[in-house]
Amino acid sequence: MVKKGAKKRGETKKSAAPKTEKIDFSSSIGSEDGQQTVSVIDSYSVKCRDIPLEIKIYNSTKEYVPIYEVFVPAIGAHTRVILEKMRQELVKSVHLGVADISDMKGQQKKLQETFKESIQKLVDKYFPSSQAEDKAFFVSYMLLRSIGLGEVEILMSDDGLEEVAINSASQPIWVFHRKYGWLKTNIQLKDEDQIRYFATTIGRKAGRQISVLEPLMDVTLAVGDRVNATLSPISNEGNTITIRKFASKPWTITDFIKHGTITHEAAAILWQAIQFELSILIAGGTASGKTSMLNILSNFFPPNQRIISIEDTREIKLPKFLHWIPMLTRLPNTEGRGGVTMLRLLQNSLRQRPDRIIVGEIRRPEEAEVLFEAIHTGHSVYATVHANTADETVARLTNPPISIPKMMISALSLVVVQYRNRRSGLRRTFQIAEILENGDANVLMQYDASKDKLTNRNMSKIFLKTIETFSGISKKDLMLHLKEKEKVLQWMVKNNINTVEGVGEVMAQYYTDSKALLKKIK
Numbered sequence: 001m002v003k004k005g006a007k008k009r010g011e012t013k014k015s016a017a018p019k020t021e022k023i024d025f026s027s028s029i030g031s032e033d034g035q036q037t038v039s040v041i042d043s044y045s046v047k048c049r050d051i052p053l054e055i056k057i058y059n060s061t062k063e064y065v066p067i068y069e070v071f072v073p074a075i076g077a078h079t080r081v082i083l084e085k086m087r088q089e090l091v092k093s094v095h096l097g098v099a100d101i102s103d104m105k106g107q108q109k110k111l112q113e114t115f116k117e118s119i120q121k122l123v124d125k126y127f128p129s130s131q132a133e134d135k136a137f138f139v140s141y142m143l144l145r146s147i148g149l150g151e152v153e154i155l156m157s158d159d160g161l162e163e164v165a166i167n168s169a170s171q172p173i174w175v176f177h178r179k180y181g182w183l184k185t186n187i188q189l190k191d192e193d194q195i196r197y198f199a200t201t202i203g204r205k206a207g208r209q210i211s212v213l214e215p216l217m218d219v220t221l222a223v224g225d226r227v228n229a230t231l232s233p234i235s236n237e238g239n240t241i242t243i244r245k246f247a248s249k250p251w252t253i254t255d256f257i258k259h260g261t262i263t264h265e266a267a268a269i270l271w272q273a274i275q276f277e278l279s280i281l282i283a284g285g286t287a288s289g290k291t292s293m294l295n296i297l298s299n300f301f302p303p304n305q306r307i308i309s310i311e312d313t314r315e316i317k318l319p320k321f322l323h324w325i326p327m328l329t330r331l332p333n334t335e336g337r338g339g340v341t342m343l344r345l346l347q348n349s350l351r352q353r354p355d356r357i358i359v360g361e362i363r364r365p366e367e368a369e370v371l372f373e374a375i376h377t378g379h380s381v382y383a384t385v386h387a388n389t390a391d392e393t394v395a396r397l398t399n400p401p402i403s404i405p406k407m408m409i410s411a412l413s414l415v416v417v418q419y420r421n422r423r424s425g426l427r428r429t430f431q432i433a434e435i436l437e438n439g440d441a442n443v444l445m446q447y448d449a450s451k452d453k454l455t456n457r458n459m460s461k462i463f464l465k466t467i468e469t470f471s472g473i474s475k476k477d478l479m480l481h482l483k484e485k486e487k488v489l490q491w492m493v494k495n496n497i498n499t500v501e502g503v504g505e506v507m508a509q510y511y512t513d514s515k516a517l518l519k520k521i522k
Helices: 077-093 098-102 107-126 132-146 151-156 192-205 253-258 264-275 290-298 342-352 365-376 390-398 463-471 475-494 500-521
Strands: 020-022 038-048 051-060 067-073 161-166 174-177 181-185 216-220 226-230 240-244 280-284 306-311 323-328 356-359 380-386 414-420 427-435 441-448 453-456
Touching: 038 151, 051 132, 067 151, 077 107, 077 132, 107 132, 151 161, 151 240, 192 216, 192 226, 192 240, 253 264, 253 290, 253 475, 264 280, 264 414, 264 427, 264 441, 264 463, 264 475, 280 290, 280 390, 290 356, 290 380, 290 414, 306 342, 323 342, 342 356, 342 365, 356 365, 365 380, 380 390, 390 414, 390 427, 390 441, 427 453, 463 475, 475 500
Parallel strands: 067 181, 280 380, 280 414, 306 323, 306 356, 356 380
Antiparallel strands: 020 067, 038 051, 051 067, 161 174, 161 240, 174 181, 216 226, 226 240, 414 427, 427 441, 441 453
């Protein structure tokens, strides 16, 4: 792993390659006593600030889950002493006040710039002859250790991770990888005070507090990451932090088709429903891809309509050229004032003349009632709900606590059910069902797990008939439109058009001049 004579950061001796070592504030998982067998699953490089990192994922005979190991460029023993001296000097020269780190209007950025300038001066002072690359490394390293989240921030820099979970100081940090599921890392925090400090720092960034009196915290950061923290003794084994990372690149229909989550045919049906302003409810379990599917369906919207999205956490991302108003709920302050609920935003949105309304998740009876009233008054609505099948979705909506009358459910046109296989980590569209006039679900397409394929189940009884009634387009022409949409989707996959803006532009071209787009595809 380490070459003899490798140059260390801050040293002037020349050699062939930089040395690497396990990150200095981590503990290694497993043993190297010769009896451990390791098989590498994957390895890749990432960058945190200006610090290059090497990631290795491997199976070990001494562990029941794969290990996620982080390596960083080594710092020589002499350099480490100097960096510690710099850190102590930095603490004395730069004073932090509570007002500085709690003021959300630009103070965070100003504080970081102040630290960066001070660190840069110290680096120039102690390492005057170092190369620019090494100096940038030292500045980033010092920033990370001084005002960053340290090892947590290092894990957050890996786009392959969806979740970072700190269960206590007695356990290593766990991560949920997009490809490999839950992994145990080689990073372990020093003590419970460090976890509490990180939770407090995160809370201040979001304008929230966590304390003995308020031991639970649920916040969303400016970048979109969702953070939940709990303090001992509420969490019995120690303090916890769970961070769900916001995807830097949102999923698109191209990604879903490429990864086998949905078929061209099924995607064309959903596109057809969106085009003709039918309302759709997306169901599924936790982390099954409900919000991703909601985001994907939103990219099918035509460019000449007004869209309002209502979420607890900003996850929907639409093309910039759309007529879109994103809105967020707000929790009340410690005095119980200033909160803005989803119900209030939903009621308010109906006064803004929207053509489409997107709702992050239906949880309460009042939200469901207003949502279905909106559908009945002619608005196209798209929302998510927790349920595992189309029938279960209908049952959840029509029974306590939501208790929507079953006849009102028929205002929905389609239910799309997302599914996540917890053993393999695969996410798939499990069912596409139409809602009949009596409120029952008729499953049109069903996922076959043995073939890993979405297959046709039943003929449509009302879906195409509804479009035919309100558009005046014959069933034969509607089927031709579906085939056209399949061709467009296949073309997007073939040409790897997989950004929100790229997909949005194709949709806009289709709605404004479909013949020209189809000619271009041919």
